[in-house]
Amino acid sequence: MSEGALEPPVTPDVEIDEWQRVNPLTMMVQMARTLAQAIIPAIAVLYGAASSEPDSEGLAAIAPFFVPILGAIIGINLLGAWLSWRRLRYRVGETDVRVEQGIISRSARSVPYERIQDVSLEQKLIPRLLGLVEVKFETGAGGKEELKLSYVSEAEGEKLRETVRALVDGEAAKPATPGDAGEASQPVAEPAGRTLFAMDTKRLFLFGLFNFSLVVFAVLLGALQQLEFLLPFDLWEYIADIFRDDRIAEAGELVNGYSTVAQVLAILYAVGAVVVVGMASGVVRTFVRDWEFRLERTPKGFRRRRGLLTKTDVVMPVHRVQALVVKTGWLRRRFGWHGLSFISLAQDAGGANHDVAPFAQMEEIAPIAREAGFSLPDDSADWRRASEDYYFDRAVMFAFVPVVAAIVFALQGHWVLTVLLLGLAAFLAAGEYYRWRFVRHALDPQQVLSRRGWLAPGYRIASRVKLHSVEISQNPLARWRGYCTLRFGLAGGRLAFPGLSLEDAREMRAAALESIAAVDFAKLPR
Secondary structure, X not given: OOXXXXXXXXXXXXXXXXXXXXXXXXXXXXXXXXXXXHHHHHHHHHHHHHHHOOOOXXXXXXXXXXXXXXXXXHHHHHHHHHHHHHOOEEEEOOOEEEEEEOOOOOEEEEEEHHHOOEEEEEEOHHHHHOOEEEEEEEOOEOOEOOEEEEEEEHHHHHHHHHHHHHHHOOOOOXXXXXXXXXXXXXXXXXXXXXXXXXXXXXXXXXXXXXXXXOHHHHHHHHHHHHHHHHOOOOHHHHHHHHHHOOHHHHHHHHHHOOOHHHHHHHHHHHHHHHHHHHHHHHHHHHHHHHOOOEEEEEOOEEEEEEOOOOEEEEEEOHHHEEEEEEEOOOOHHHHOOXXXXXXXXXXXXXXXXXXXXXXXXXXXXXXXXXXXXXXXXOOOOOOEEOOHHXXXXXXXHHHHHHHHHHHHHHHOOOHHHHHHHHHHHHHHHHHHHHHHHHOEEEEOOOEEEEEEOOOOOEEEEEXXXXXXXXXXXXXXXXXXXXXXXXXXXXXXXXXXXXXEEHHHHHHHHHHHHHHHHOOOHHHOOO
């Protein structure tokens, strides 16, 4: 892949005002999903019918009906899938993208080009096996997808993405011969770019170890709940019997009979087993989500591709990157690992942030930030703390209930609870003290910066040029105590600095407004 100058953008063939249908293989995807959802109910029905017959004659009694029932299910699903495909069509018009669908109740949805922030492609497992992609038209409307098209061929998806981008950017459309979405055609490839960040297998494995997760236990519990009818016994009744039979007490007496060393080893073994399962679960989740993670700088912007079972291909134009988020964890920070994400106008599969370097060293993050027009904070930044009164008031409010409860229990002679509640109040107050020490903010000539966290400090960095508004707000307590909250409006969200002194907030507001007033937003790229 070229590491030199970026190639000029490719202008795709554009088909205007031609109604198209999605790929016919979409019917196979819909059938597969419907049948997958019907498997468990079908097994339940067959199992119930077999159990209602005496001895081993149950299955023999229902066997003659199995094939006709299965054929009827497949036929009904095939008919429904065909009708859904037949009644779904889309059109790339001169001013918007329009999708019409529905068998009995028809719906028509359209998105004007001025609202489209990006067009991304996504491939889940079954569509990927069939060479299909889902096209998502992202508008940044509260983190909600405005429109999506399921499914077209990979070639048609690439072509559609480049077509809509050309129209969004106001490029002249070049007519082409209309073709069906199901016809084979050569894809309009995204122009090659420079690789800014990638994760190999070793990096993914290490990242997975830090993504400790116990979701596997929730999955197993859900599976047992769904499939318990297949077990030869009642699962929950069996668990209740364990408690009724005092088996736990017997097990406890057995453990008490062990030596101290054996008891410690047994506890370490149990904890170690949970840790191993959590790490393995984290590794699996990371490989599935971030397989072949690659971030490239192309003429269109930042292109990020990742995914094993579900593959996503997202392009983020540089001028739509509103802010940076640099985050880490209390443990991974000790090894120098951080994550970088963009706050942009578009969304990322349900989230407002785009992960562009989820597991990287700071020297790998800095070049990506520079490509986006940002700079990471250094020791020269004029970091400021929030008002002491703000965090003192928070400490009083958080500690008030535990202290009152401690007084009540002390009057009743419950000294253990009293000490615990007083300890909780002291812990909450100490937390606010450390927040005051480590939560800081700064304003430099180009950026607004926020630093939060002690064990795992993170940064939010917004460009002053891309700020849309500045607001100072005060509740009654803040007005009495003389502090406020300063909020900066971004197209991709908000950046808030709570607990500032009024003097500090007004100084920052004046500087930010000066930057905003110097920008003609009508001349900025959309």
